[in-house]
Amino acid sequence: MPKIAHVIVDVPTMQTDQPFTYLIPNDMEEAIEVGVRVDVPFGNGNRRIQGFVVDIESKQEIDNLKPIKAVLDLHPVVNDELLLLAEEMAKTTFSFKITCLQTMLPSVMRSTYKKWLVSVGDIPPHIEEEVFLGLAERDWEEIKDTPYLSELHRLRQEGAVDVRYEVTTKNKVKTMKVVQTNLPKETLQDIQSHIRKNAHQKHKLLDFFISEQTGEFSVKELVEHHDLSRQVIKEAVELGWLVQEEREVYRDPYKDRLFQQDDALVLNEEQQVALDAVSQSVSAHQNDVFLLEGITGSGKTEVYLQAISHVLEEGKTAIMLVPEISLTPQTVTRFKRRFGDKVAVLHSGLSQGEKYDEWRKIERKEAQVVVGARSAVFAPLENIGLIIIDEEHETSYKQDESPRYHARNLAIWRGDYHKCPVLLGSATPSLESRARAQKNVYQLLTLTKRASDNAILPTVSIVDMRAELKQGVTGSFSTPLLHELTERLEKKEQSVLMLNRRGYSSFMMCRDCGYVLPCPNCDISLTLHMDTKSMKCHYCGHEESIPQCCPICDSKKIRYYGTGTQKIEEELQQLLPEAKILRMDVDTTRKKGSHERLLQQFGAQEADILLGTQMIAKGLDFPNVTLVGVLNADTALNLPDFRSSERTFQLLTQVSGRAGRGDKLGKVLIQTFNPEHYAITLAKNQHYEAFYHHEMNLRRQGKYPPYYYTVQLVVSHEEEIQAAKKMHEIAKKIQSALSPQAIILGPTPKPMARMNRRYFYQTVVKYRFEENLNQVLQEILQESQKDIRSGLRVSIDMEPQHFI
DNA sequence: AGCACGCCGACT
């Protein structure tokens, strides 16, 4: 009976977002399994594209199916679990199945397509000369602008030229040459006695293989470390002394580093309680979700490490997700030391080839522990015993392009599939997760004590910049901060200064009283639009004129807020000419490895002050740093985003933990125009629980998550009118489909109304229970299909992390 | 997405 395959093809559109059926040729029946990639003809031109086999069946009769052209993999690249996960992801994120499948795999496995024009018959001389240049075929990309396009078209119909499609996948396996000898030592000695005395190279080679015990040696190693020449090895192979083979190798990015094995640390009581709870759930195959809430320095990582050890002891595997910026060499080292070769690391610093190799290592079951950023949630591990998400509140766990998945949700899905627990950890959990713990959907575990007794909590103080301003300080550095910095310079201790880049240059604030103009409808701050010379609300669209003086204190010192790290650096250098300053921002860390190098320099105490943006807040532990300064704690507070307090609190809490990690007392100085703001005062005291309760109250009043769900719809077009029109149309449709309890904000233009020469309009829906929502969103996508040709784009983002 | 078909305006 003939077999047919159901294939998801690489055409990311709504109309093609379903399996297509193909005939499996007899000679491929063995090779084609569910989960392999194939090369298939598609469309009337029979162009060739990549596809994923998602199902196979035997059929009595087959009506004119096209046959699969080639198999791209020896083994399935997605197993049954990941196929199901892709389905789930496509459904919940409103994205295409093919896009989901591709995001699960290393990028080298995405096929590239090439089209060739082939000469097969009699072609006119001018075509021969000017198009083919006397060659048999030409790359279509090089000739597609030819003036003879229509003539070529005709020739194709006549059969004089043909089109050839090429599907290539770059997942190349790196190999190395190895040699060994199959001859006994006596034979080698015998050979040696018969060669010329002055054949030094040959003698050296034979000496080597006579004295060494048998085994494989890579040619590269022999040449580089044993002083043998490539030439003599080649000769030896030809003479039959050695046999040469190709071996697959992994590009191990850590191969030159030695990791000292380290052992588990002794846990304190709280840590032990947390570990026991997780371990028990692992052993009992329960798909619990734990939220581990532990202050900075409370030893969450040690709990993770020991929980993973427990998982490994039971013969299972584990995934550990870490935010991209925390995936530092320090983090990796810690895992490598504990688990050695069992660890595979996936992060953006690796080359495409290295990522592929790490992926293969996992897929071949050579690694049992996977540490990586967001996409490591797709690690093709089997028999998973535990999934950990560190810093679970980080927004980078949500992908901000299609498929807009949240790694946390997919981790929980996988936990459900494998019947294993998921451990979410943070010093400042997201309100969503903490609220679920409150409702016992997640199990709350808390660490309230610092793990090492000698670590002293830093003293945190707030500097009121309004008072500073009254004293005549107009720059970015307050008197107390400058004083502390000078003191550090004298004592040869180091300082870290953080500039909050979030929310730059988009709002107005009174420099006297810190007042920021709010929206009368939405209770969030208005954003300055220089194009329209007005203040706008991004939620409801409210618009008013730019105030000339502060409505509260009548001051005229209303300022447009915005400064860059570079400017701050210059200012600081002028104030402290003798200080050595290291600047770390997007500009200075663009190149690969520069991030790491800057930190190394600072760690080696080559500079006195490290000045940077958010990126310095993560996981840097320098014992000589005794001062942390936050230059502008409140910029993020004024962002038109209901999560701005949460973000500010998280950031400040995190940086505050950065000072005084050694035995020296640390000090944290927070400069702000809003010294009474709860996000700032509570962060000063590292008081997460109080913040949680306060913020939850506001969220309930404002009908924001976690009390309400949110979905954001964005429409974009090159012409503003078109985008606005469609957005209104969609908003109206949603309005009529949902219950009166649903709250629809907008449509409004996005703050950066024009990006990439396109205009963006958005609508946000807040809701609790809406049976029709999925249905209507699906319809909206379906209907927007016909507008794609006119350049309109519609995107749906469930639970968006950023509203600007 | 990309390819073919098909229906209208500007040319030989």
Add this chain to the structure above:
DNA sequence: GTCGGCGTGCTC
């Protein structure tokens, strides 16, 4: 009367 513009439909 043909060539080529791009609006529309379909892809196993």
